[in-house]
Amino acid sequence: MPPAASDASSLSATPELTTRAGPSSLGSSFEALINTNGHRNGFGAAANGNGAARPPRSIARVDLPGTALYDDSFVDREEFVRLVIQSLRDVGYVESAAALEAESGYTMEAPEVSQFRQYILDGLWPKAEAALVRLGVHEDEGLWDAKFLISQQKYLELVEARRPTEALQVLRNELAPLDVNANHLHLLSSLIMCSEPEDLRKRARWDGALGTSRRKLLEDLHEFIPSAVMIPQRRFSALLNQARAYQRQRCIYHNAPLSTFSLYADHHCSMADFPTITTTILEVHNDEVWNIAWSHDGAFLASASKDKSAIIWRRGSTIDATAPPRDWEALLILREHPYPVGCLAWSLDDTVLLTSAEHIVKMWNAKTGTCIRTLDEHTETVTAISWLPDGTGFVTGALDRRIIIWDANGKIRDAWGPTDVRITDLAVTPNYEYLVAIGMEAAGPAPGAAGASGGGGSVAGGGAKVPHRMIVFDVQTKERKASVRMGGELTSVQTSQDSLFALINHAPNEIHLFDLRLAKSVMKYAGQTQGRHVIRSCFGGIDGNFVISGSEDAKVYTWHRESGLLLQILPGHGAGSVNSVAWNPTNERMFASCSDDHTIRIWEAPPPGVCIADSAAAEEGADAGALVGGLGLGGRGGGAPGEGVLSGKGKTRQAGGGAAGVPAGAGRS
Structure with a gap:
């Protein structure tokens, strides 16, 4: 049976739900977090008078019937929950995201995805290329294009670091065999003549290894990795922005800043x-x-x-303070x-x-x-x-x-x-x-x-x-x-x-x-x-x-x-x-x-x-x-x-x- 109504978890429980114990990634810090203000987010039982944290407990996993978010919905529940988990992590609610993973049984992404992301950010290029196939990128679905982007980043970083010999090897052995556009390859080869890193960054329109280029590369690689495997960055936010843009286009008298938009009601300008x-x-x-x-x-x-x-x-x-306004x-x-x-x-x-x-x-x-x-x-x-x-x-x-x-x-x-x-x-x-x-x-x-x-x-x-x-x-x-x-x-x-x-x-x-x-x-x-x-x-x-x-x-x-x-x-x-x-x-x-x-x-x-x-x-x-x-x-x-x-x-x-x-x-x- 679901927990008693006095417990916060009862807010989402129904008689048809069953719970079973599941692994919890939470420790006492999470319980302390939700009790520090004397109550649990405005719902449920209050914490004890001295504000002490309750002992850690496991999170009961909830098994729900079907796969849709609601009975009359076409939204897949797993996709929705994974996006919520991603959003919670993005804004800093890491413990809450872990709690949702434990209760739902869904994880935001597999460990291989986290490893691939770190390979790119750390510049571990051979490991990143090897991980592409494991993440479902195939030859007929952009594998060579993805490898080109990785090799291009590798080449630019070598030129920036003034290691021309290694950069030439990447150009000849990795980039040229990928049958890239001849004009683009010519542009890349000309960059090796840049005498200063600043000149390279300006000509290549690239902000360098210490800038945002690796994160930009990661965003570009999202195109080739199945979205179900590696969720695009800030996906929930992107969907909300699309909804806002649609509402703005439908609002023929729209003349208000985006800061006035609310998620609680459809947007309309008078x-x-x-x-x-x-x-x-x-x-x-x-x-x-x-x-x-x-x-x-x-x-x-x-x-x-x-x-x-x-x-x-x-x-x-x-001009004249005494004059009529x-x-x-x-x-x-x-x-x-x-x-x-x-x-x-x-x-x-x-x-x-x-x-x-x-x-x-x-x-x-x-x-x-x-x-x-x-x-x-x-x-x-x-x-x-x-x-x-x-x-x-x-x-x-x-x-x-x-x-x-x-x-x-x-x-x-x-x-x-x-x-x-x-x-x-x-x-x-x-x-x-x-x-x-x-x-x-x-x-x-x-x-x-x-x-x-x-x-x-x-x-x-x-x-x-x-x-x-x-x-x-x-x-x-x-x-x-x-x-x-x-x-x-x-x-x-x-x-x-x-x-x-x-x-x-x-x-x-x-x-x-x-x-x-x-x-x-x-x-x-x-x-x-x-x-x-x-x-x-x-x-x-x-x-x-x-x-x-x-x-x-x-x-x-x-x-x-x-x-x-x-x-x-x-x-x-x-x-x-x-x-x-x-x-x-x-x-x-x-x-x-x-x-x-x-x-x-x-x-x-x-x-x-x-x-x-x-x-x-x-x-x-x-x-x-x-x-x-x-x-x-x-x-x-x-x-x-x-x-x-x-x-x-x-x-x-x-x-x-x-x-x-x-x-x-x-x-x-």
Whole structure:
């Protein structure tokens, strides 16, 4: 019969269970461990008053009927228990793992597996190779591939230890006979010429015998050893992560960090946490606003306009402590542009802002508004500016088909060109591996004046059917890795944070997600209007799992990145195109949009407890004031842009007398 209900073991006992004495690997230390806090994990009988440990006892083995975890389950009980044992050991509950092994009769792995693991970690290569066959690795199931990985590690360690004679013997007698790829074998043979271990590690992309390379080798060898024999590392954790990833993909409004996930319930994000209302309208520009860019700390927003100015906006007022508080202020207005401003880019430390106007690039001190330097190396309109991911400089692209890499002081470091396209935009992947450029094929006609701005305005090419291309370059070698010809206009490109994808606006009326490894479009987002103007899109949300874009119908469109599902159509801007959107890099519940209506809108999630009107009701408002006012946020609905108070916190929205007016105390360029 099972133990009495007062004993902790009764929690899992049923009348059908039988127990029998089994070997116990536990000693008095385990009993002491579970009694040190005065009770047994909150269940069962308390320990004696003085906290003394009970005498050691054997663990009764439990024999359960069947092999499934539950009667209605397809999960194998042995597999489940072995994974639990592995997990307990991984987190340090070694005695608990041993207790479960004794009670269940299952062991995590055979002694041969533990020996093999130790052979690899200790560098006992002959013993490790001999153990492969005993672990079930056969010639037709990767035996030679596994032996190659072991011999390669052995070879690299000999080269690192400056034992070239022995390394050559391994190369000739062990690696070469395995019929490895000739190019890879040539690379390995060249490593023997490395004069310093550090040079070897750099060229081989290998961290050495004292690094993590042996553990990495062990992980690679898991592929060839049956998983039932050698359980993959942290297998339970991997399964949980897969479940989390699946739930995240199914959660179309996912916008929360992984730390908020719980194992106790399925993950679900509410639409109420998604930015759908305008909380602030920024009005100082007196002409179309073509581009916007957040600082990396998310505290500042830069805007570029057809009125020949760029503005640095700051949230919150600290200039005049006696002034009424305001959500946003135009901190600096940068006026020294001879032409409309098209492009913007912040340095990684947010101290320098780059702007472009026609063929000119200007470097600004973002704290004082002082123009540091004016660069005029390009001969046609600069259509793209991007800081390099390491912060050492920036890259510009233009309709003159040139790509120029500058250092952080504005001096030319390198120049490419002429390229195959008249560049309309470019982006560098965060891992500094690829530069993705888009543009018109060079044989096309020169753009008209309206299309040469590099910002909003007409699509470059004046609507002519000129073929466009996406070209992927290797940043280090300048080698062209891929080139994809497309029939429609390509107006903007942004790369994902994992450096694997590029988001490209493609007229008419499409946005494409390109896989940079495959050089092909893997998702298409449709619904917005784009045919005549330069429209810029971006990734959004905490994991970049939204795609957001402006549109020529004065609305903002948002899609679920994984599925392509259209989530939101947000009205609010006045007549004309919404030219650019930008998601705040530090606040996943905020983005900005700019428009031909001369304004910039800040979009945020509604305050707690506020119900969101459905999309049909939202579209009935000619201005976001109708929506915000209807939510009780202090806005005045039904008016033209510029009439309502849309702070979202009851504060007066930012207003000004056009580009000529600088808010009190704000600096001028």
